[in-house]
Amino acid sequence: MKLHAKIPDGPIEHKWRTWLDAHKLVGPRNRAGKNVIVIGTGLAGGAAAATLGAHGFKVKSFCFQDSPRRAHSIAAQGGINATKDFANEGDSTRRLFADTIKGGDFRSREANVWRLAELSENIIDQAVAQGVPFNREYGGQLATRSFGGVLVQRTFYSRGQTGQQLLLGAYQALEHQVAAGNVSVHSRHEMLDIVIVDGEARGVIVRDLVTGEIERHAAEAVVLASGGYTNVYYLSTNAMGSNVTATWRAHRHGALMANPCFTQIHPTCIPQSGEYQSKLTLMSESLRNDGRIWVPRKSGDDRRPADIPEPERLYFLEERYPAFGNLAPRDIASRAAKVVCDEGLGVGGTGRGVYLDFRDAIEQHGREVIQDRYQNLFEMYERITGENPYETPMMIYPAPHYAMGGLWVDYELQTTIPGLFAIGEANFSDHGANRLGASALMQALADGYFIAPHTVTNHMAAKRGEVSTSDSAFDAAQDDVESHIAALVDVGGSRSAQEFHREMGNVMLDKCGMARNAEGLNEALCKVREIKDEFWRDLRVDPGVEELNQSLEYANRVSDFLEMGELLCHDALRREESCGGHFREEYETEDGEALRDDENFAKVTAWQYQGEKGDPIPHDEQLDFEEVKLATRSYK
Amino acid sequence: MNFKLEIWRQFESGQDGAFETFEVSGIDPEASFLEMLDQLNERLSHEKRRTVAFDSDCREGICGSCSLVIDGNPHGPRQVTSCQTYMRDFIDGATIKVEPYRSTTLPVIRDLVTDRSALDRVIEAGGYISTTTGPQPDPNAMLVAPDVQEEVMDAAICIGCGACVAACPNGAAMLFTGAKVTHLNLLPQGQPERESRAISMVNQMDEEGFGGCTNYGECARVCPQEISLDVIGMLNREYRKATVKKKPKAPPKMLTQ
């Protein structure tokens, strides 16, 4: 299969304009007759549904939570990037573009990343117009701060609740369109399949999570904004319900899944404290602006951190990466923490922790300034751990956080199934092998407010016949969904889905986490298959499918994670190089840095589903670098 | 740690429910309340008994999904969300009562899960700034002093969990609605719809059947985001100012109760 990214011709600065000038339109009077389905109400889905609704299309918006406002985007803390250059540092579209390409370790598409950087300014304008209360300077202007992997202050923020405020902006815009009669919101509904008629996505099958009823919805286009798959690791910073079901079911129907092995392990999370734990909590990366990361130089040093004198502390990021220090990009900071812990220098009960110390910042700026900057994060830390970070350093450890991989999409954010679009974290997007901080919110909103509404319109402008939900394709899809549900209930075993999920997560984190090698990946493939077999032998789901049944919802999601886990390992095995979040131990430089292989792997790998038993088939999209020279990343 | 749990079980909306008692043992004090319930559910699966339904998603106090009433307190004993309540907050061996929100406007769907869509409808009535995606003015053309931004943020951080409604003897949603009106009406962008917003949101609260405010202050006492009663004062003022110009047909509950 040849992958066509459909990148417009012309200089990179003009590509998006060129595309916009040429795309097909739907006249205002014809819009109300066209239905669009948007799965997900996070930043990407909420923004897309509100915008398409405002254009006058009939939008059906779905989410599995009880309200669109609870989508996982709500949890984002630190901020959102934009090239406003209010700090007058000479920031520009080209700089954000170059930082993102380089930060992604040269594994993303230049044209898409340029467009993202170009649209970043509009996002801030849009959010402020909606009433998003970004932090302000004394004079009343918008404030910015810096984030990992860059040398300018281009991150806008609302205290430590930027995602919440941006999502509420999108949610309110959505409710505005609900009031206007353009959007209908279907909360507590989960999409379980997509329906394809004559080769195009024409609808979805969803389950009403309250009544258990299986519903059919037809449309001219389907947009998946269902978020990332990081819960494949079980313990992660994602919400409990974050899942791969929507995108995986699309994958089963032929949508290619790109770069699934590109997953991000975030350096600053609260370390795990017990077996029962259900999720890990992120401490915003913005803390690295003032916190210094260190471990004792001596293994087994169990003095209180305050009693360890300066020369006996190893500030491993500052020593190793003097230019960026504690603000080194995430993949690098995470791996460095893993390395010192592997060497036995880790702290805390499990030896899997490093200190994030604010002592010097408090001395330098005073407690008040630090409190102003991070109060809610400090409170959150204290709430969870019972320790006061003003007095004793925080303890942190990397945790699975973000999925750079996802459904393959072209420049129009369309998957390999015509009429099926993927936006936000659900697509493989713009972050290559590593995402920079504060760029996911930017990408989800660029996709949702400014890109998908146009590309989806372009698709809908073509004439196509009506499709009714009594079409045989809907019958077949509903049958599939119902038999899958029946199969889950019928196993009749004795173990909850959570147990299998936990087991699988441990394997994935161990063998396909921060460091990977061929032997471990092959082992993981076998183990995940074993867990899958066991799942289908001993799963217990509450009986009763025509009612609210959370154990069924969970089991259904885990059944997809088990398949996704295998694909992750396949992809990690095939990519015989180290880049960004994908670190293959066989491919490292002498001083332990990632060793990329641009000759063979400057490309996207997009996988084609071959049935449950078959091995997936990889397809390559070659990446060309014309604007930023391929170079080894160095943050030293 | 060991606990005796009395958990509300209810099969469906509108049906009768009852408390069921469970014993849990070997609970780590560092486990969160919801993780303790996960453990219970894992065990119930092994015993082939129906698991306990409850809502949660982010498990870090920001999405507003979790919504338990623990020992009579919406969310729990410490004015933080249910998901941020830890077992170390309880005495070993204690009997703990776990219920859903009890409010006619937030009916039970099953066990500890309630329907809070009435809150979405209050937002739909006017909890937004009517703008659509497109070219917008330079954001620095509308300056906002940092102290105003702080005041706005103190209200805007509402997570919409509904604990305020569950705690209020009148079942009022004044803290929730007041928070949104304060957020939007204090900002320059919110001015054009300032009056219509206050009126339509208050009318919708009434239509949904939320009660009026008689200054119990329970809402602010349980609010995990520590939203202050000031937002209710703001809502009342905004509503009065708006209705001086435009008389409502019938006075809303918030004024009559």
Ligand SMILES: Cc1cc2nc3c(=O)[nH]c(=O)nc-3n(C[C@H](O)[C@H](O)[C@H](O)COP(=O)(O)OP(=O)(O)OC[C@H]3O[C@@H](n4cnc5c(N)ncnc54)[C@H](O)[C@@H]3O)c2cc1C
């Ligand atoms: C703790 C944390 C902090 C973060 N901080 C930052 C930050 O500071 N800056 C930054 O840029 N990024 C940050 N990120 C990343 C960023 O928040 C996410 O990448 C982004 O919000 C994803 O948005 P989304 O719209 O793609 O998906 P989500 O917000 O995940 O939304 C997914 C939606 O899809 C729905 N859904 C999923 N499956 C189905 C289905 N089968 N049927 C129906 N509906 C479905 C859900 O209900 C939900 O509405 C953070 C992430 C985490 C976890």
Ligand code: FES
């Ligand atoms: S689960 Fe999100 S606030 Fe408790």
